[in-house]
Amino acid sequence: VPTPAALSVPGLCCSTNTESPPLQCVLTGRWMNDLGSNMTIGAVNGEGNFAGSYHTAVTATTNEIRKSPLQGSQHHINQKSQPTFGFTVNWSFSDSITVFTGQCFVDEEGNEVLKTMWLLRSHEDNIKNDWKATR
Numbered sequence: 001v002p003t004p005a006a007l008s009v010p011g012l013c014c015s016t017n018t019e020s021p022p023l024q025c026v027l028t029g030r031w032m033n034d035l036g037s038n039m040t041i042g043a044v045n046g047e048g049n050f051a052g053s054y055h056t057a058v059t060a061t062t063n064e065i066r067k068s069p070l071q072g073s074q075h076h077i078n079q080k081s082q083p084t085f086g087f088t089v090n091w092s093f094s095d096s097i098t099v100f101t102g103q104c105f106v107d108e109e110g111n112e113v114l115k116t117m118w119l120l121r122s123h124e125d126n127i128k129n130d131w132k133a134t135r
Contacts, residue, residue, distance in 0.1 A: 024081040025104035025112045027074055039070065048073045054089045061094045068092040074104075082106060095123035 027050065032038040036057035044050045055067040072087025086101040102116030124133045 025083065025106050027083070027085060027104055027114075031114060041070075041072075044074060048076050050074070050087075052087075056091075059094070063093040066092040072100075097121055 027041045028043055030038060030040045037055065038057075039052060039054040041050050041052040050072050052070050052072075053067045054070050056065060059065055068089050068091045070087045070089045072085060074085035075083045082103060082105050084101075084103045086099065089098045089100070091097065098118050098120040100116045100118045102114055105113045105115060107113050120135045122133045122135075124130055
């Protein structure tokens with residue numbers, strides 16, 4: 001189970017002098033959260049779509065954690081310097097899927113920060129247990 005924490009990586013953006021264009025937050029790259037989960041996002045194509053991988057540091061299952069694929073999209077970076085985005089992780093080590101939604105920010109120090117929320121859906125064998133399948 002991933003954690004709903006900010007993913008941040010310092011130093012990927014340009015300097016903050018007043019003659020520079022506004023800072024842009026770029027999703028492409030490697031991100032790590034405060035619990036040690038990390039993800040890598042590949043190039044964002046012209047339609048705003050991207051792929052990558054997520055390696056969570058935490059889980060509710062006893063299965064061995066493995067890197068899992070992700071697919072997502074963002075609003076075009078040329079339209080917004082701090083874009084909104086969403087992606088889905090299909091967990092390789094469990095029968096669940098998590099969707100993330102968030103926004104890419106540049107903080108006061110010029111660091112890129114992803115602020116996200118997530119929703120995890122686990123498999124249930126019986127519709128009567130549906131109530132406990134989403135977190």
